[in-house]
Every structure is written in structure tokens, then in C-alpha cells.
Amino acid sequence: MVRTFSLRAATALVYAAFLLLLAAALALSWLHASRLAASVNTLDDLSVQQLDPLNQVSNAVLEARVALSSGLVALLENDAAAAESAADTARSLREDAGNQFKTYMSAPKDEQGAALATALRRSFTLYTAQVDAMGAALRSGATQDYLAFVPGVEQAASAFNNQIVTLTQHIRNQSSDVRLQAEDAYAQTRWSAAALMGAGLLLALACALFLRRALLRPLRVAGQHFERIANGDLSGRIDTRSSNEIGVLFAALRRMQDGLARTITAVREGVQEINVGAREIAAGNADLSSRTEQQAASLEETSATLADLSSMVKQNAHSAREANAVATKATAVARDGGKAVGDVVAVMDSISASSRQITDIVAVIDGIAFQTNILALNAAVEAARAGEQGKGFAVVAGEVRTLAQRSAQAAKEIKLLIENAGGRVEDGAQLVTRAGQTVQQVITEIGHVAALMGEISAASAQQATSIDQVSDAVLQMDQVTQQNAALVEEASAAASALETQADTLERAASAFRLPMRDVMELQPEPTALRRDTAAMAVL
Structure with a gap:
């Protein structure tokens, strides 16, 4: 009752x-x-x-x-x-x-x-x-x-x-x-x-x-339940043995314990997920930091290679300008020789000397074209290593290689012409009647050489400008990579702090003793955060 x-x-x-x-x-x-x-x-x-x-x-x-x-x-x-x-x-x-x-x-x-x-x-x-x-x-x-x-x-x-x-x-x-x-x-x-x-x-x-x-004994029992819950024990059983106000109190106390147990269970699950995710983020950040450092080192090597290539292209442009000047002078000399066709011996000597100089210049041009071809090959290799960011540089390297091949071809042609001119000089005495035509051909070919030299000079200047732009782009990529590395380090530090906080929260939540049904339900499962972190590590 x-x-x-x-x-x-x-x-x-x-x-x-x-x-x-x-x-x-x-x-x-x-x-x-x-x-x-x-x-x-x-x-x-x-x-x-x-x-x-x-x-x-x-x-x-x-x-x-x-x-x-x-x-x-x-x-x-x-x-x-x-x-x-x-x-x-x-x-x-x-x-x-x-x-x-x-x-x-x-x-x-x-x-x-x-x-x-x-x-x-x-x-x-x-x-x-x-x-x-x-x-x-x-x-x-x-x-x-x-x-x-x-x-x-x-x-x-x-x-x-x-x-x-x-x-x-x-x-x-x-x-x-x-x-x-x-x-x-x-x-x-x-x-x-x-x-x-x-x-x-x-x-x-x-x-x-x-x-x-009716009051003191149930309140003493309720106090024991409160003390047990305050000590972190949520596994005790709370019975409701009456239907009066004390029964209502015990029912509310039981609901409070059940709700607190569910909350602690959810906190433990969340802490475990956070802990696992933080560890995976830390591992992914470490991997990403290593790859970023490797990329930064590769960019530094690429920047050094581009600096060398820029120096070589500038030197090539300077040589092309000198060859252009020489070709201009040869044109003037050829024109003067046409006017002085009567003085065949002097002209032949001059042509012989000019032929030797041109041979030397053509050898230089041929060497420059060969070096340019090698530099273009190296640039193409570096562009291939740079991936998507090196496509533009690969196009420029291809153009430089094409120009180098054309320069080599022109040098070969000039060399062949000079050899022919040398043979004709040797037969100058017999071919004096054809001296005018030969001189005219020489003037024409020298004009072509001058044009080719102008094109080579312009291409070399354009190559120097393009290489400077590529160098600036690589420098910006290096800066961005360094910033990314700093951000990765900050993210790694944040992940470490998150893992520390998760460990602290897990220790705080582990102070509560839960019923066995809640402990059995507390099993870690793969989460979207873990999958995203794994995908980031793969990338």
C-alpha cells in the first residue's frame, strides 16, 4: 500500500x-x-x-x-x-x-x-x-x-x-x-x-x-544511485517498485542513466572515429609532405636546368647575331667582288679567305645547332617529367629543336656550297667566264644565309624569352609547392592536436562503466573520413 x-x-x-x-x-x-x-x-x-x-x-x-x-x-x-x-x-x-x-x-x-x-x-x-x-x-x-x-x-x-x-x-x-x-x-x-x-x-x-x-529509504537508495552514476558507473540496475512520486523519481533516474549511457556510447564511438581519422590524416599528411618535398626538389633541379638552358640560348643568340653580321659583311664583299670581276685573282683570293671564314662560321653554326638540339632534347625530357605543367615548355622545346635541325641543315648546305665554291676557286682560271654567275650565286646564297641567320637570331631571342617565362613559372610553382608544404605541416600539426584531444576525450569517456549491451554495440566501423583520407594518400 x-x-x-x-x-x-x-x-x-x-x-x-x-x-x-x-x-x-x-x-x-x-x-x-x-x-x-x-x-x-x-x-x-x-x-x-x-x-x-x-x-x-x-x-x-x-x-x-x-x-x-x-x-x-x-x-x-x-x-x-x-x-x-x-x-x-x-x-x-x-x-x-x-x-x-x-x-x-x-x-x-x-x-x-x-x-x-x-x-x-x-x-x-x-x-x-x-x-x-x-x-x-x-x-x-x-x-x-x-x-x-x-x-x-x-x-x-x-x-x-x-x-x-x-x-x-x-x-x-x-x-x-x-x-x-x-x-x-x-x-x-x-x-x-x-x-x-x-x-x-x-x-x-x-x-x-x-x-x-515511503520517503527516506527510497531517497537513500536514489542517493546511492546518484553516487554510483557520479562515480561513472552506468551499469547498475534501477528498479521502479512504486507508482507514487518516488516511483516517478526512480523512473526519471533510470531514464537519465539510460540517456547518459547512450550519450557516453555515442561519445566513445565518435572519439574512436575521430582518433582513427586523425591518425589516417596524419599518415596521409606525412606522405603528402614527403611527396611535396620531392616535388620541390625536382622543381629546384628543373629551375637550375632552365637557368643553364637560358644561358646557352642567350649565347646561341649572341653567336647568331655575330653570324648574321658576318653574313652581311660577306654579302657586301660578294657585291664588291661582282663589281671587281676583272680583278679575278684578287677576288678569288678574297673569296678563298671568305670561304674559309664561312667554313669556320658554318662549323660554329653547326656546333651551336647541335648543342641547341641537345638542349631541346633535355628540355623535352624535363617537360615530360613536369607532367601537365610542362606541356607548354615541351612545345617550346620542340620548336627549338626544329629550328636547331633547320640550322644544322642550313649549315650543311652552306658547307656544301662553300666546298663547291672552293672547287670553283681552284678552277677559277678556267671558269673566269662564269665568275660573274658564281659571284651572283654566292650573293644569293649569302642572302639566304643572312635570312637564315636572322631567323636563327629571332628564334634564339624568342627561345630566351620563353625560357625566362618558363623559369618564372617554375619559380612560382616552387613557391606554391613550398606554401603547400607549409600547409601540409600545419595540417599535420592540427591532426596531431586533434588526435591528442581525441585521446583525452576517450580517456574521459572511458571513466564511465557502461552496460554490456552498450559495450557490445561499441564497434568501430569504416567512415567516410577514413575513406577520404585513404584516397588522399593514394593521390
Whole structure:
């Protein structure tokens, strides 16, 4: 019944019981207080409204008799004024006694008290009449008459005093009865208070037992559950054995433990995934950092090779400009030789000398073309190693190689022409008639050579510009690669920090002991982060 009894209803029942007990105590207190008040009022009526007036009446009449006696003495001493004053005093006291007796007679009395009061009134009337007669005799100076009233006054006073004693005894008996009633009421009040106190103690004991069984014991168990959960143990079982507020509390506590267990389980799963992902990211970043460093080293080598190639191309351009100048000079010489065809010997000597110079120049051109072809091959290899970023450089290298091949072909042709010219010079004597035509051919070929030299010079300049652009691009690629390497290092540091935080969080979550069903469900699975990290490592 305790498990199904609502604490709110139990509290209301306890309050109602205490209120009923308090109401009973108040009612009994009011009843006994009313009885005590009635007893006090009765005692007041007996003492204040009856005994006090009777005492004042007796005293006033006695004082009046004393005043009359003093007046008699004054009268015997022939002091009429003093006797008159004493008579007036006695009369005033007599009137006071009458007023006090009226007060006594107006007080409430029982049947016996009323009968005694009636008898007392007759005695008082006779007594005061004798006193008044003595006062009248004193005023008139009738000493003998005064003395004649003395026996009657004594007799009336004795009867009055006897009545006073009887009535006083009756009033005291009444007071004693009222006192006994008050003591009985007080005793009943004490017994009632003791009974109510006992009932209150029994009710308090019952409430304490009920609260201990229905509230304190379950709260102690709930406190143990809270302490266990606070220590990280979420594997305990929380039973709900009642349907009242305590049962609601235990049900909420069980839901809290289950929710906390699910949360800790989810945190552990997330921490494991984060930890695995952080490790894979760190491994991928390390691999990427190594490859970035290799790429940076390759770019540095490519930059150095391009610098050498640029120097060679500039040297080739300078040689081409010199060859162009020589070809221009040869053209001028050939033209001068055409004009001086008559001086065949001098022209032949000049042509022989020029042929030798041209042979040397052609050899130089042939060497330059060969070196350019080698440089173009090296550039093509480096462009192939650079991949997509070296496609433009490969195109430029192909063009340079084509120009080098054309230069070599032209050099061969020039060499062949020079050899032919040398043979003709040797046969100059026999072929003097054809000297003009030969000179014209030489002029024409030298013009071609000059044109080829111009093309070679322009191509060399264009090659130098292209190589400078490629060098700038490679330099930018090197800078970007270095920035990427720095970013990879930062990402690696961030991944390490993430792994450290994940380890810390995992240690914090491992402090909780979960139910076995949650531990069995806590199995790491591959995640999208892990797959993405693996793909990044492959790239």
C-alpha cells in the first residue's frame, strides 16, 4: 500500500490528522478555559460582590458606633459641637453601610444564600435602627436615652454579627466548592493535554515510520544511485517498485542513466572515429609532405636546368647575331667582288679567305645547332617529367629543336656550297667566264644565309624569352609547392592536436562503466573520413 500511496495524499492526510488534533486541543482548551473562567467569575461574585461589601458594612456600622461613643464622651464633657460632629460622622458611616448593604443584596446568590441574605437584611435593619436611635439621642443631648439604647444595640449587633458569620461561612463553602471544581477542571485539562500529547506522539511516530519507509529509504537508495552514476558507473540496475512520486523519481533516474549511457556510447564511438581519422590524416599528411618535398626538389633541379638552358640560348643568340653580321659583311664583299670581276685573282683570293671564314662560321653554326638540339632534347625530357605543367615548355622545346635541325641543315648546305665554291676557286682560271654567275650565286646564297641567320637570331631571342617565362613559372610553382608544404605541416600539426584531444576525450569517456549491451554495440566501423583520407594518400 505504501508503494502505491501518493505522497501528496499522505502529506494531506498527515496535515489533516494534525489539524484535527490541534482542533481537539483547542476545543478542550476552550472548554476548560470556559469552566475556569466561570469558576473565577463565581469566586469574584463571592469575594468581591458579597464578602467585601459585608465586611465594609460591618466595619462602617462599627465605626459609626465608635463615633457615637466618642460623641457621648464629648457630650458628657459638655462639648456639644464635638458631640454634633460625632453624630454627623456616625450618620455618614451609617449611610455608607446602607449603600454597601444594597451592593451586597444586588449580588447574585444561590437559594441558601438568598435566604441567609433575607435574614441578614432583617438583622441589619434592626441593627441600624438602634444605631440611628442612639444618634438621635446624641444630637438631642439625651444621655439617658442614649444609654438606654445601648443594650438593644449590643443585642442587635450580636445578632447581626452572627448572621454575618453564618453568611461568611456559606460564602466560604461556596468558594471551596468552586475551587474544587476549578481543580477538577485543571486535572481534566492536564489529562486531556496528556492524552492529546500522547496522540500527537503516536501520530508523529506513525508519520516518521511512514516517511522512513515511503520517503527516506527510497531517497537513500536514489542517493546511492546518484553516487554510483557520479562515480561513472552506468551499469547498475534501477528498479521502479512504486507508482507514487518516488516511483516517478526512480523512473526519471533510470531514464537519465539510460540517456547518459547512450550519450557516453555515442561519445566513445565518435572519439574512436575521430582518433582513427586523425591518425589516417596524419599518415596521409606525412606522405603528402614527403611527396611535396620531392616535388620541390625536382622543381629546384628543373629551375637550375632552365637557368643553364637560358644561358646557352642567350649565347646561341649572341653567336647568331655575330653570324648574321658576318653574313652581311660577306654579302657586301660578294657585291664588291661582282663589281671587281676583272680583278679575278684578287677576288678569288678574297673569296678563298671568305670561304674559309664561312667554313669556320658554318662549323660554329653547326656546333651551336647541335648543342641547341641537345638542349631541346633535355628540355623535352624535363617537360615530360613536369607532367601537365610542362606541356607548354615541351612545345617550346620542340620548336627549338626544329629550328636547331633547320640550322644544322642550313649549315650543311652552306658547307656544301662553300666546298663547291672552293672547287670553283681552284678552277677559277678556267671558269673566269662564269665568275660573274658564281659571284651572283654566292650573293644569293649569302642572302639566304643572312635570312637564315636572322631567323636563327629571332628564334634564339624568342627561345630566351620563353625560357625566362618558363623559369618564372617554375619559380612560382616552387613557391606554391613550398606554401603547400607549409600547409601540409600545419595540417599535420592540427591532426596531431586533434588526435591528442581525441585521446583525452576517450580517456574521459572511458571513466564511465557502461552496460554490456552498450559495450557490445561499441564497434568501430569504416567512415567516410577514413575513406577520404585513404584516397588522399593514394593521390
